[in-house]
Amino acid sequence: MDTPSYFPVPPGVGMEDNFLSLDDILLSQERLPVRTECVFPRLGFLEKSSDSQDIQEGTKMELPLWLCKGLYEKKRKVLSVELPKIYKEGWRTVFTADPNVVDLHKMGPYYYGLGSQMLHFDSPENPDIAKTLLQTFIGRFRRTMDSSQNAYNEDTSVLVGRLDFLEKVLFKSGQSGLNGFQGWEKGQAAQLTASSLVLNYRKRKIVDIQS
Amino acid sequence: MDPSEVEFLAEKEFVKIIPNFSLDKIYLIGGDLGPFNPGLSVDVPVWLALNLKQRQKCRILPPEWMDVEKLEEIRELERKEDTFTPAPSPYYMELTKLLLNHASDNIPKADEIRTLVKDIWDTRVAKLRLSADSFIRQQEAHAQLDNLTLMEINTIREFLLDSLNCMYKLRSNLQPGATKGQFADY
Numbered sequence: 001m002d003t004p005s006y007f008p009v010p011p012g013v014g015m016e017d018n019f020l021s022l023d024d025i026l027l028s029q030e031r032l033p034v035r036t037e038c039v040f041p042r043l044g045f046l047e048k049s050s051d052s053q054d055i056q057e058g059t060k061m062e063l064p065l066w067l068c069k070g071l072y073e074k075k076r077k078v079l080s081v082e083l084p085k086i087y088k089e090g091w092r093t094v095f096t097a098d099p100n101v102v103d104l105h106k107m108g109p110y111y112y113g114l115g116s117q118m119l120h121f122d123s124p125e126n127p128d129i130a131k132t133l134l135q136t137f138i139g140r141f142r143r144t145m146d147s148s149q150n151a152y153n154e155d156t157s158v159l160v161g162r163l164d165f166l167e168k169v170l171f172k173s174g175q176s177g178l179n180g181f182q183g184w185e186k187g188q189a190a191q192l193t194a195s196s197l198v199l200n201y202r203k204r205k206i207v208d209i210q211s
Numbered sequence: 212m213d214p215s216e217v218e219f220l221a222e223k224e225f226v227k228i229i230p231n232f233s234l235d236k237i238y239l240i241g242g243d244l245g246p247f248n249p250g251l252s253v254d255v256p257v258w259l260a261l262n263l264k265q266r267q268k269c270r271i272l273p274p275e276w277m278d279v280e281k282l283e284e285i286r287e288l289e290r291k292e293d294t295f296t297p298a299p300s301p302y303y304m305e306l307t308k309l310l311l312n313h314a315s316d317n318i319p320k321a322d323e324i325r326t327l328v329k330d331i332w333d334t335r336v337a338k339l340r341l342s343a344d345s346f347i348r349q350q351e352a353h354a355q356l357d358n359l360t361l362m363e364i365n366t367i368r369e370f371l372l373d374s375l376n377c378m379y380k381l382r383s384n385l386q387p388g389a390t391k392g393q394f395a396d397y
Contacts, residue, residue, distance in 0.1 A: 014380035112377070116384050130384040137381055141374060142344045148370065149340065166377060174370035181366045184214030185308065 005197065013166060014116050023165055027110045027117070028066040032084060035060050037077040065117060072121055081121040086111065089125070092132045099139035104164040111164045112137065140167065148174025152182050217362050221305035222258040227272040229253075230263065257306065261313050271314045276300055277307065279320050282327040289334045295358040304332055304362045332363075339363060343371055347378065 012018040017027070040046075040055035047055050055061075063071075063079075071078045085091060086107045094102065104111045115133045119126050147159040148171040156175070160168055223241070234247040244255055252272060255263075263269040276282070276299035288296050300306060307328045315321040339359070346354050356364065 012380075013377055014383055112381065116381070119384055127385070130381075133384065134378070134381045137378060138347055138350070141347045145340060145343065145370065145374075149367070170370060170373050170377070173373045174367075177366045177369050180214050181362075184218065187312070 010169065011113060011166065013112060015119055017113075017117070023110075023169075024113070027113045027165075028064065028069075030065050030110060030114050031062040032065055032068050033060065033082040034063050034068060034079045035082065036079050065114070069117075069120060074122060081118075081123075083118065083123065083125065083129075084114070087115055087118055087125075087129050087132075089128075092128060095132050095136045095139075099136040100143055102136075103162045104140075104167070105162055109165050112166045144170055145174060147171070149178050151175070152178055212365050212368070214362065214365065217365055218305045218309070220361065221302035221309070222256060222261075224257050224300070224302055224306060225254045226257050226260050226274060226306075226310070227252045228255055228260045228263065228269040229272065230269040232268050257309060261309060264314050264317075271310065271317045273310065273318045274300065274306065276303070277310070277318065277324055279323050279327065282324060282331065286327055286331050286334070289331055293338075295335065295338060297358050298335075298360050299331075301360050302362070303328060303360065335359075335363060336366065339367060343367060347374065350378070350382070 009018055009021040011021045011023040011027070017024040036055055036057055036059045039057050042053055043055050044050065044053045047059060047061055050056075050059075068079070068081055072081060091107075108114070112133055115129055118129060123129075144163065144167050147156075151159055156171075160171055163171060229250060229252050230247040231249050232247060233249055234245055236243050236245040241256070244259065245253060247253060260269065260271050264271055276285075282299065285296065285299055307324065310318060311321050311325055318324065342354070
């Protein structure tokens with residue numbers, strides 16, 4: 001079977017993120033709306049909307065998740081993090097009503113990952129967010145499973161288009177199970193094929209070695 | 212696990228053949244086989260049966276369950292019951308494919324059997340998906356997989372395990388602080 005030349009590190013999903021996971025690195029760049037709780041001296045260049053040298057107390061701005069996690073402290077209030085709108089009450093009601101209708105790729109695409117990371121920041125709504133995340137996953141599970149286990153040899157971009165990043169990983173593992181079985185049933189497993197490493201290997205030109 | 216590995220395991224199943232040559236008992240690590248006498252049926256593993264068949268040294272007798280009437284009965288039962296009924300053989304899918312591909316001339320009504328087994332497979336896989344869904348929906352911690360065959364488990368294993376992992380992590384979000392201190396090494 002096809003073995004990739006490297007094994008991607010899976011995303012951490014929960015409150016802990018995986019340091020080496022590409023998805024988690026991309027996730028840490030997601031921007032969060034924050035409100036500064038003290039003056040940030042000489043950092044005015046970060047905030048393009050005002051001309052002052054410092055970032056004033058009470059400024060509303062957007063900061064990436066990794067910076068928020070670093071600056072956030074419970075005891076000394078440096079900044080307070082507001083919830084992105086998909087985790088707010090209004091959207092939570094939508095997710096409880098029918099999680100299948102939401103285009104999580106457009107809304108996220110790291111809906112579950114970011115949601116779990118939001119739990120780092122103290123908020124009275126945290127238990128509700130965690131509950132909604134779990135319920136959304138459960139509600140959408142059937143769709144992900146059925147589409148990944150039935151779409152054989154067809155264009156999956158429509159099926160994948162509305163999925164969250166986490167669900168996409170699941171979709172892929174479902175597809176590998178289906179493809180493996182279908183390939184075996186058709187007798188492709190019995191044919192010997194060259195490894196992709198050998199196929200991709202190009203002969204070095206003498207010019208490249210000399211230069 | 213790759214489906215071809217599952218097939219490899221299935222090749223250890225025994226099947227009856229009628230050889231057309233004579234040979235003394237042969238002693239192998241996996242057990243003694245034979246003696247082979249022309250016209251007398253003998254139990255051998257599938258891998259040997261297929262090898263002999265390809266060299267036209269034997270005739271394969273299909274296993275008892277590989278019979279149109281019996282399979283029809285199993286199919287009806289499988290459709291009627293909500294739970295999994297005992298599979299005709301723990302390797303029914305693999306054996307059907309192996310035997311029908313290599314020895315279809317020894318099996319009466321091979322085409323019908325192929326369709327029937329495929330029907331049974333489809334019914335069972337649909338049931339498997341249904342139970343996986345209700346398993347996730349009710350957030351159960353464990354499930355009993357009675358009467359499932361290796362090949363069936365194998366098609367859904369990767370997907371189900373990954374989903375359960377995700378669900379576990381999302382659920383541990385509900386109790387903050389419970390997962391602290393778990394670091395994976397890479």
